[in-house]
Amino acid sequence: MEPTCSRQGVEGGIVPHGIDLKSEIRRLCGEKNAVVMAHYYTDGAVQDVADFIGDSLALAQKAATTDADIIVMCGVHFMGETAKILCPQKTVLVPDLQASCSLAESCKADEFAAFIKANPGHTVISYVNTTAAVKALTDVVVTSSNARQIVESFPKDAPLIFGPDKNLGSYINAITGRNMLLWNGSCHVHERFSADSIVALKQQHPTAKVLVHPECQSEVVRLADKVGSTAALLKYCLADDAQVFIVVTESGILHEMQKAAPHKTFIPAPPTDGSCACNECNYMKLITLQKVYDCLRLGRPVVEVDAEVAKKAVRPINRMLEISASHY
Numbered sequence: 468m469e470p471t472c473s474r475q476g477v478e479g480g481i482v483p484h485g486i487d488l489k490s491e492i493r494r495l496c497g498e499k500n501a502v503v504m505a506h507y508y509t510d511g512a513v514q515d516v517a518d519f520i521g522d523s524l525a526l527a528q529k530a531a532t533t534d535a536d537i538i539v540m541c542g543v544h545f546m547g548e549t550a551k552i553l554c555p556q557k558t559v560l561v562p563d564l565q566a567s568c569s570l571a572e573s574c575k576a577d578e579f580a581a582f583i584k585a586n587p588g589h590t591v592i593s594y595v596n597t598t599a600a601v602k603a604l605t606d607v608v609v610t611s612s613n614a615r616q617i618v619e620s621f622p623k624d625a626p627l628i629f630g631p632d633k634n635l636g637s638y639i640n641a642i643t644g645r646n647m648l649l650w651n652g653s654c655h656v657h658e659r660f661s662a663d664s665i666v667a668l669k670q671q672h673p674t675a676k677v678l679v680h681p682e683c684q685s686e687v688v689r690l691a692d693k694v695g696s697t698a699a700l701l702k703y704c705l706a707d708d709a710q711v712f713i714v715v716t717e718s719g720i721l722h723e724m725q726k727a728a729p730h731k732t733f734i735p736a737p738p739t740d741g742s743c744a745c746n747e748c749n750y751m752k753l754i755t756l757q758k759v760y761d762c763l764r765l766g767r768p769v770v771e772v773d774a775e776v777a778k779k780a781v782r783p784i785n786r787m788l789e790i791s792a793s794h795y
Contacts, residue, residue: 488756489516495763501537503759504529506546507697508751511722513541513759520723522698523549523595524610524791530554531788539763540770541754543568547770548599552777552784559770562758566750568596573652574631576600582628586648589628590621593783596654597631599772603779608787611681611696614639617790618647634658638681638688656717656748657682659738665690668713668734675734676709680716687715704728717748 493516496503504526505517514520519529523546530538530550537558540547545568547561579601583591593605594614602608609617618639621627629636630650634657640647660683669675669690678700679691688694693703697720704712704724711732714721718735725733738746762768772780 488760492516492756492760492763495760496539499537499763500535501539501763502533502535503539503541504550505754506542506719506751507701507723508717508719508748509541509754510719510752510756512756513754514719514722516756516759517541522610522612522696524612524696525698526550527553527595527610527784528788528791533557537763537766539759541759542566543571543748543750544770545571545596545598548772549595549602549784551770551772552599552602552781555772555777558766560762560766561768561770562755562762563753564768564770566753568750569655570594570596570631570652571598571601574598574601574650576604579630579650580604582630582650586626586628589626589648591628591630592618592647593630594632594635595787599776599780601630602783603776605780605783606786607790608783610787611635612698613787613791614681615643617787618643618645620790632682634684634688635681637685638694641685654682656746658684659746660684660687660715660736661739662686662690664737664739665713665715668736672711672713672734674709675711675713675732676704676707677713678704678715683715691715701727704731704733716746717751718746719748719751 503517505514505520526546527549531553538550539560540550543566544561547559551559574597591606593601593608595608595610627647629647631652633649633651634653636647636649657680676692677690679688679694681694705728713734713736715736721733721735
């Protein structure tokens with residue numbers, strides 16, 4: 468289920484007349500020893516006020532090492548949970564608790580537990596886009612940045628379960644020669660891209676290179692010049708000589724791409740329904756400057772994770788960070 472596009476702040480907060488939200492957020496961060504972390508898919512204004520922006524892996528790594536007392540996680544709810552699991556002694560705030568994730572929602576813990584039970588003897592690999600309860604059922608967590616590396620750390624013949632993203636799992640199976648059992652989940656943003664729309668854009672911009680997130684369907688992935696996480700796509704477009712790029716992931720990443728390479732052209736791929744010129748995550752766009760200000764001012768909404776669940780979930784997250792540290 469996708470959220471409605473509510474723009475209300477915490478308790479309907481309104482910006483006082485004459486207040487500059489960005490300045491107030493920075494003042495509150497200094498006053499409360501808080502750090503603002505933002506995912507690339509959030510609104511550009513939120514990214515601009517953040518102390519740190521990154522993809523899911525980078526946000527987890529940063530949360531694990533910050534010396535701040537308060538983490539304001541500008542992203543979806545599972546990102547706040549991950550930060551809380553890694554930093555149980557810290558206060559973790561998410562500006563809107565309704566900022567969920569279609570992938571996390573597609574994989575309920577009781578259903579995933581039944582799937583694991585029905586396929587005994589498998590090592591369980593879960594995408595970071597899952598609830599804490601699903602991570603607690605998992606042997607190792609992955610992100611799109613490190614999924615291949617972590618899958619390849621297991622023997623070729625190791626029986627593996629991968630959830631919840633069937634598209635990412637299929638992509639990893641294809642490039643590693645594995646045959647992982649896949650949970651049938653997908654991202655509502657990346658499912659909305661179509662091969663036809665990418666081909667049409669390529670015809671309009673023949674010199675453009677196509678950047679694709681591996682959560683997309685296989686027929687879209689096959690059109691890519693580069694497949695990778697948001698961080699990998701950003702790195703590629705900065706290093707490559709091409710001047711025009713068709714970006715096939717959530718359009719929030721274009722903000723950082725354009726800031727980092729203002730002389731280049733970045734074209735967002737549209738959703739299949741043609742409702743707009745770009746494809747947005749409604750959940751990520753629930754995070755606004757107003758809500759960041761309100762949650763810092765009020766000290767809520769606070770992310771909490773059951774202690775027993777957190778104890779189990781931290782192990783696969785730490786395992787991911789340990790494996791990733793050897794490569795990143």
